[in-house]
Amino acid sequence: MTIEYKHDLVTVADMSEAEVLHKIKLAQLFKAGKQVQLNRPVYAMNLFFENSTRTHTSFDMAERRLGMQVIDFNASKSSVTKGETLEDTVKTIQAIGVDLAVIRHPENEYYNELLNMNLDISIANAGDGSGQHPSQSLLDMLTIYEEFGTFKGIKVAIIGDLNHSRVARSDMELLTRLGATVSFAGPDQWYDEKFAAYGPHLTVDEVAKNSDVVMLLRVQKERLGDELTKFDEAAYHKQFGLSKERYATMKDNAIIMHPAPVNRGVEIDSDLVESDKSRIFTQMKNGMYMRMAILTDIMVAKGIINEADILGVD
Numbered sequence: 378m379t380i381e382y383k384h385d386l387v388t389v390a391d392m393s394e395a396e397v398l399h400k401i402k403l404a405q406l407f408k409a410g411k412q413v414q415l416n417r418p419v420y421a422m423n424l425f426f427e428n429s430t431r432t433h434t435s436f437d438m439a440e441r442r443l444g445m446q447v448i449d450f451n452a453s454k455s456s457v458t459k460g461e462t463l464e465d466t467v468k469t470i471q472a473i474g475v476d477l478a479v480i481r482h483p484e485n486e487y488y489n490e491l492l493n494m495n496l497d498i499s500i501a502n503a504g505d506g507s508g509q510h511p512s513q514s515l516l517d518m519l520t521i522y523e524e525f526g527t528f529k530g531i532k533v534a535i536i537g538d539l540n541h542s543r544v545a546r547s548d549m550e551l552l553t554r555l556g557a558t559v560s561f562a563g564p565d566q567w568y569d570e571k572f573a574a575y576g577p578h579l580t581v582d583e584v585a586k587n588s589d590v591v592m593l594l595r596v597q598k599e600r601l602g603d604e605l606t607k608f609d610e611a612a613y614h615k616q617f618g619l620s621k622e623r624y625a626t627m628k629d630n631a632i633i634m635h636p637a638p639v640n641r642g643v644e645i646d647s648d649l650v651e652s653d654k655s656r657i658f659t660q661m662k663n664g665m666y667m668r669m670a671i672l673t674d675i676m677v678a679k680g681i682i683n684e685a686d687i688l689g690v691d
């Protein structure tokens with residue numbers, strides 16, 4: 378398999394099956410202790426304009442484990458608060474010598490304008506609005522592949538706050554491309570025709586019983602707007618959550634996933650977060666290794682890691 382090493386990673390839209398499988402293998406090698414050499418000092422900056430624990434920390438850790446220098450950035454103390462645009466911010470840090478910007482931003486496709494500028498600095502998308510979350514999706518693929526050894530014929534149910542979920546959008550694209558079968562469940566108003574092209578909308582009872590992967594999504598209260606006043610956590614859990622009763626109907630080898638943070642007792646019974654079927658903390662661990670793989674491929678594209686260092690991965 379040959380893959381094209383890309384200067385930026387912003388979406389899964391242009392990601393081939395070969396590229397996903399390559400990144401999974403590379404992440405697994407990092408998990409087994411593989412190391413790579415940078416040909417010169419590399420400076421990374423993580424620009425988070427929305428809060429994050431997992432993505433921010435694991436990109437930071439991945440950068441350090443690859444030997445990069447990580448430069449502090451705090452959006453609330455930056456000149457963005459004085460009206461500087463994202464484009465000028467990124468051009469500024471490029472001028473100062475930063476090689477890689479990992480960016481989370483509330484605006485969908487914030488990255489288009491940056492890519493149009495053909496900058497030397499690389500962009501890794503850590504989540505854009507309700508658009509894409511490619512690094513989360515790739516760590517999800519790693520977690521599913523580790524469990525089942527294939528995507529072909531694996532039934533994945535994505536349940537909950539679909540409308541606001543960049544994870545659902547990235548995962549449904551990659552899963553169908555890789556040969557998995559996707560279905561959805563949750564409130565009707567959070568499912569629309571965008572999702573219908575990827576899979577049917579079924580009841581939570583049905584998908585809990587029949588799926589290999591039961592993927593819960595966080596109810597994104599911060600994005601519910603007027604709906605928040607009417608939102609009843611206990612009623613949601615009863616109708617759409619993974620309760621102990623629904624857990625008891627899951628297939629023997631089925632697993633639970635959730636991108637986290639988790640609303641315990643809402644989309645999932647709190648005790649089930651640590652249950653035998655849960656891979657929620659495995660996903661977090663895999664996130665660091667997958668982000669090492671993502672950053673390595675970007676560094677190969679930039680000529681900073683030798684391709685020969687990672688040849689044989691495929």
Ligand code: CP
Pocket residue numbers: 428429430431432433504513636637638
């Ligand atoms: N899954 C995820 O993106 O978590 P954070 O918001 O904590 O990064």
